[in-house]
Amino acid sequence: xxxxxxxxxxxxxxxxxxxGGAVGMSKLLVQSSTNKKVILLLILAVLLLAPLFLSDFxxxxxxxxxxxxxxxxxxxxxWGYTGVLSLGHGIFFGIGAYSMAMYLKLExxxxxxxxxxxxxxxxxxPLIWLPFQYPMIAIMLxxxxxxxxxxxxxxxxxxxxxxxxxxxxxxxALVLVVVTLLIGQQNLTGGTSGLTNFQTFFGYxxxxxxxxxVVYLVTVVALAAIFLGCSKLVKGRLGRVLxxxxxxxxxxxxxxxxxxxxxxxxxxxxxxxAGLAGMLFVLQVGIISPTMIGIVPSIxxxxxxxxxxxxxxxxxxxxxxxxxxxxxxxxxxxxxxxTYFIGALFVIVVIFLxxxxxxxxxxxxxxxxxxxxxxxxxxxxxxVRKNYSxx
Amino acid sequence: xxxxxxxxxxxxSEKITVDFSGFKAIKNLDFQVKPNTVHFVxxxxxxxxxxxxxxxxxKSKASEGKLTFKNKYDLTKMTEYGIVHKGISRKxxxxxxxxxxxxxxxxxxxxxxxxxxxxxxxxxxxxxxxKKIDDMLNLIGLSEEQDKKAGSLxxxxxxxxxxxxxxxxxxxxxxxxxxIAGMTKTERMKTGELITQIAKDRAVLIVEHDMDFVxxxxxxxxxxxxxxxxxxxxxxxxxxxxxxxxxxxxxxxEAHA
Ligand SMILES: Nc1ncnc2c1ncn2[C@@H]1O[C@H](COP(=O)(O)OP(=O)(O)O)[C@@H](O)[C@H]1O
Ligand SMILES: [Mg+2]
Numbered sequence: 001x002x003x004x005x006x007x008x009x010x011x012x013x014x015x016x017x018x019x020g021g022a023v024g025m026s027k028l029l030v031q032s033s034t035n036k037k038v039i040l041l042l043i044l045a046v047l048l049l050a051p052l053f054l055s056d057f058x059x060x061x062x063x064x065x066x067x068x069x070x071x072x073x074x075x076x077x078x079w080g081y082t083g084v085l086s087l088g089h090g091i092f093f094g095i096g097a098y099s100m101a102m103y104l105k106l107e108x109x110x111x112x113x114x115x116x117x118x119x120x121x122x123x124x125x126p127l128i129w130l131p132f133q134y135p136m137i138a139i140m141l142x143x144x145x146x147x148x149x150x151x152x153x154x155x156x157x158x159x160x161x162x163x164x165x166x167x168x169x170x171x172x173a174l175v176l177v178v179v180t181l182l183i184g185q186q187n188l189t190g191g192t193s194g195l196t197n198f199q200t201f202f203g204y205x206x207x208x209x210x211x212x213x214v215v216y217l218v219t220v221v222a223l224a225a226i227f228l229g230c231s232k233l234v235k236g237r238l239g240r241v242l243x244x245x246x247x248x249x250x251x252x253x254x255x256x257x258x259x260x261x262x263x264x265x266x267x268x269x270x271x272x273x274a275g276l277a278g279m280l281f282v283l284q285v286g287i288i289s290p291t292m293i294g295i296v297p298s299i300x301x302x303x304x305x306x307x308x309x310x311x312x313x314x315x316x317x318x319x320x321x322x323x324x325x326x327x328x329x330x331x332x333x334x335x336x337x338x339t340y341f342i343g344a345l346f347v348i349v350v351i352f353l354x355x356x357x358x359x360x361x362x363x364x365x366x367x368x369x370x371x372x373x374x375x376x377x378x379x380x381x382x383x384v385r386k387n388y389s390x391x
Numbered sequence: 392x393x394x395x396x397x398x399x400x401x402x403x404s405e406k407i408t409v410d411f412s413g414f415k416a417i418k419n420l421d422f423q424v425k426p427n428t429v430h431f432v433x434x435x436x437x438x439x440x441x442x443x444x445x446x447x448x449x450k451s452k453a454s455e456g457k458l459t460f461k462n463k464y465d466l467t468k469m470t471e472y473g474i475v476h477k478g479i480s481r482k483x484x485x486x487x488x489x490x491x492x493x494x495x496x497x498x499x500x501x502x503x504x505x506x507x508x509x510x511x512x513x514x515x516x517x518x519x520x521x522k523k524i525d526d527m528l529n530l531i532g533l534s535e536e537q538d539k540k541a542g543s544l545x546x547x548x549x550x551x552x553x554x555x556x557x558x559x560x561x562x563x564x565x566x567x568x569x570x571i572a573g574m575t576k577t578e579r580m581k582t583g584e585l586i587t588q589i590a591k592d593r594a595v596l597i598v599e600h601d602m603d604f605v606x607x608x609x610x611x612x613x614x615x616x617x618x619x620x621x622x623x624x625x626x627x628x629x630x631x632x633x634x635x636x637x638x639x640x641x642x643x644x645e646a647h648a
Contacts, residue, residue, distance in 0.1 A: 237514040240500050244489050251487045256475035256506045
């Protein structure tokens with residue numbers, strides 16, 4: 001219980017530090033991109049050094065949150081930037097997780113039949129499991145399969161102009177289908193209990209502190225890479241085109257854009273990112289089961305993005321870490337409270353924080369900036385305006 | 392401009408019919424638009440003017456007939472974005488600009504460029520891109536506002552921005568749906584000048600209600616009534632046509648006089 005609380009405390013402290021640092025710097029921070037970079041580098045440094053000051057248990061938790069954060073960035077690329085709300089990202093996450101889990105399971109059995117298959121009377125490894133004996137193939141499939149499913153579904157729906165709430169319902173239906181398959185095909189998937197009891201990863205004991213630290217660091221690097229990659233994507237002209245599709249898809253068509261190609265592309269990328277997150281998750285948590293990827297988790301993922309601030313790349317990270325830190329703390333000390341908390345959070349975000357934590361943060365910054373401009377140089381309004389225009 | 396292209400139509404509509412589940416908003420319409428012309432379409436409410444623009448730009452599908460663009464392309468068989476790339480751009484009745492993007496960015500995504508995913512993914516703002524955008528900003532008088540969010544513009548400025556977005560595609564045929572609705576007198580005059588200016592190198596097809604405006608700037612006027620072409624000619628010819636006066640203009644013109 002105590003380490004769990006400490007963990008929340010740490011996350012809170014981390015957020016406080018970010019905010020405190022920013023406010024302290026805000027005399028210089030007339031939305032300067034160099035300062036933003038400094039803050040981001042500081043966060044990255046703290047994350048990379050975390051193994052030195054966090055216990056194994058807390059490091060493992062943080063790694064899990066960061067895996068969720070990776071997924072949240074991809075989800076926001078789709079929802080916050082492109083305006084396509086998916087309530088089915090648990091599935092892409094799940095496929096990544098299952099791919100990795102299948103490999104881990106096979107490595108644990110030395111290529112033999114996993115226990116649940118033996119119990120259900122199977123004699124040899126089913127075809128679909130064969131590629132997952134090889135770690136590199138399993139890792140690739142963990143991203144390619146979700147990407148392919150997203151591509152197919154996106155291509156069929158967006159091209160036929162199935163949009164908005166209809167798409168959202170379809171994405172939810174996908175969850176039902178996949179979860180039903182996972183539970184129903186017990187001899188292939190392990191059914192409701194999912195896949196667990198892993199031994200080694202690339203030959204190293206998967207649960208040893210050293211392996212876990214390495215996996216944690218890989219997660220941090222993956223998060224940084226996804227963060228940078230997605231930032232670059234949305235800062236380029238593509239970002240403007242996506243916002244255009246979000247705010248006026250028809251208008252974009254009459255400006256000459258085949259919008260369904262763009263939406264399919266973002267959905268596919270987003271699916272691949274979710275798969276990556278799922279793989280990192282399973283390595284650190286050691287189990288994957290249908291309930292972890294079903295409807296409720298899929299909806300929670302959307303809440304991470306909403307709370308952090310959609311339409312930004314940093315927001316989803318903040319949201320995912322914050323909500324999951326709170327969840328870990330609350331649900332382990334007061335298991336009943338979590339559902340109320342998440343419900344309340346949803347209401348608060350929708351009514352009071354439509355732009356999430358980042359929006360709140362920007363509001364403060366705006367206030368500081370205005371004070372600054374008034375204090376220091378009133379006449380140079382033009383240069384100030386130019387400064388933050390084409391960031 | 393060669394004599395040939397003067398006499399040839401940019402757009403030729405042959406027996407176009409638009410059917411909304413039984414209701415024919417346009418019936419058997421034969422009609423053409425000539426190059427370098429300011430061509431107005433007028434007619435009472437529900438005459439099918441907006442639908443005519445819709446069917447040209449691919450928003451509505453024709454159930455019958457042919458729409459030939461530049462003697463080559465049958466628009467009835469093309470997608471909206473395909474039509475744009477062949478050289479037709481449309482401004483909608485309500486200003487539809489991207490309010491969260493800056494004025495500059497609105498023009499940037501509108502400009503003529505490879506609009507395929509791979510084109511946009513690797514796009515950079517080149518010098519001549521920037522110059523084209525700057526020139527356009529000058530033309531519509533929004534250079535000062537280029538870094539403002541488009542949502543913060545005044546109504547008239549939004550209309551101009553959208554006209555500019557349409558022009559950035561460098562089209563041969565521009566479609567404008569009631570471009571001066573809701574504008575002040577000065578804004579109307581500016582818009583009129585802008586239209587004259589842009590019609591120097593292309594055809595402009597405009598749906599408009601304001602008869603004074605039509606009178607001032609029209610080269611050709613087409614009167615539509617119940618989905619059909621009632622009369623076509625100069626404003627004067629159209630105004631003096633008894634049939635036109637009866638169904639529509641008469642009332643309006645007298646009211647104006
Ligand atoms: N999408 C649609 N579905 C059904 N009827 C439509 C549609 N669009 C237009 N109409 C009908 O077609 C007729 C012509 O409309 P419109 O072209 O908008 O007229 P206007 O000349 O006033 O622009 C009207 O009676 C209108 O109700
Ligand atoms: Mg109309």
